[in-house]
Amino acid sequence: MPTQTQTEPLTELRSIPRDQHPISRKGISASALRVLYKLREGGHEAYLVGGAVRDLLVGLQPKDFDIATDATPEQVKALFRNCRLIGRRFRLAHVVFGREIIEVATFRANVDDGSGDRELHEGGRLLRDNVYGSIEDDAIRRDFTANALYYAIEDFSVRDYTGGFEDVQNRVMKLIGDPELRYREDPVRMLRAVRLAAKLDFGIDPGTAAPIPHLAHLLAEAAPARLFEECLKLFLSGHAEASFLGLERHGLLPALFPESAAALAANRSGALRRMLLEGLRNTDARVAAEEPVSPAFLFALLLWPAYCRALMALQAEGVHAAEAQRRAADRVTLHQLGTVALPRRFSLPMQEIWLLQARFPLRQRKRVVRTLSHPRFRAAFDFLVLRQAASDDHADDVAFWQEAQQDPDHAIAAHPPEASAGDDAEGQAPRPRRRRRRRPSAAE
Known part of the structure; x- marks a missing residue:
């Protein structure tokens, strides 16, 4: 039976030309540029996407460069000898350049017509999502509008399908689609909202923030190993204090600690x-x-x-x-x-x-x-x-x-x-020493 994660329609495509945004190829990894150009030369659509575009727009230097394409993981692997395919929940291609990994994801669809590979938990949590589609499908499937921006290498424009460019300018994190449904798909999105707002010094859109306190308990469904990794991102990325205050403010601290x-x-x-x-x-x-x-x-x-x-x-x-x-x-x-x-x-x-x-x-x-x-x-x-x-x-x-x-x-x-320092290192009083009994000498 076909499934659908959310139904909010796309806004009209807005293409922001090079002279109206600050992104330059100088700020993009040379390896990422190589992947973009080679995918284009292979006849595929390919865009820099997500956090890298968002960070470049606000003047930050991205640590990772992710690419979205209409090429399947297998087609990406055929183009790059230095490519390996990973993942079950999300099938991805990793193109390896020494220590740098460029992650390449195929456009994913919002609606499963039965021909793809998607699995939902009974509570609405998304367990597997490998249903491929168009760039429009991919944009609306992403979590936050600020992460649904695509940088096109052929004309250096930024393509916006969800109003994300304006949200970045207004410094606000906003979920795409119905917030409660999106959090039920993946409860860790609540932590991501807090973490990204702390990192970028953004606010969280009121509609995006409102469901968090009464859905915080859903974090219990997330894998503890995944929450450990999220904690490292929250507190070891240079914005620990702001992340903690965000967890407090949105009622997530009791769910996490x-x-x-x-x-x-x-x-x-x-x-x-x-x-x-x-x-x-x-x-x-x-x-x-x-x-x-x-x-x-x-x-x-x-x-x-x-x-x-x-x-x-x-x-x-x-x-x-x-x-x-x-x-x-x-x-x-x-x-x-x-x-x-x-x-x-x-x-x-x-x-x-x-x-x-x-x-x-x-x-x-x-x-x-x-x-x-x-x-x-x-x-x-x-x-x-x-x-x-x-x-x-x-x-x-x-x-x-x-x-x-x-x-x-x-x-x-x-x-x-x-005087109280007579206790030993663990706070426990030392035991009295026993005296050895003197053995009688042969003369006694």
Whole structure:
């Protein structure tokens, strides 16, 4: 039976000539230009499309260059020896030039007449979409109007079928078609709306934004591995703070980080939120400076409110401090995995960053040396500095460990251990040593 994803009609085609837009071939990857020209020479339509066109229009340099064509994946592969076909949900051609990959997608149709390959979930989610069509079909099938713009290499014009050129000029993200239906097709579009608005400093069209809060629960249907990748895009692309604020504003934070959202809502002082936002601002600064940011540190930050709340609950039940810390870390990690598939190579260092926080008040020399030698010390110390943004209670610890990294003995002399520092590194009181029984000598 034929299926249709949405029925909003196309606006009249608008062709924006070269003298009315800022896109130049100088801003387009040489590899992408080679693919465009070769497809045209092979008798096919071919356009630069999507985010690259959008970014070039607003003065950004795209990281990726995608191409749309009427050639099937098999026809693309026949033209390029350096091509491989990928994907089941969306069949695509990747043309490889060293480290650069140019993604080439065949125009996809909006309506399945039964001859194509489309599969919908009962809830309306699109599982597979390989029904090919015309450029007009392809334009209306795309998610946002700003992503449905086509740059034509033959006359350097931008072709607009959905009003996207005007939306880019007005700096607004707007879905094509019925927003609720489009979100049900793919719930991750809600995250994409927030992420792209944050990246581009765009607003979200009121009609596009309105359904998000009551459809946020649909993110539970998305694959946790895919949500992990979306989180990296949200928070490690240089606009982490704006992305977080967008998630809050549109009711998506509880769907993505349920326990952290609950902890933030319960934290009346706002200290946890201040720390989190400060950490996200620092992350953006590191990305801007082209410095590395570890996903382990990022998730330690995002899930810290949940960890603090779980720790307080366990301690209120009378669980010993060291055991409560370990159990809280495991509990928060396990619960979050149900939503976002955080790999162990990140979740384990994340937990170490949390657990090391309990060592920082301890200033006995052996423990100081042991903490300094821990492989996660630097990340944990940076995390402690962030905690100071939420509470001045950590100022003395920050000063001590700042000095201890240069001269542990001087730091200990200047900041002697307190009486409570008799606990071991995990907060657990050391066991008393047993005295060996003296064996009687032969003379006795």
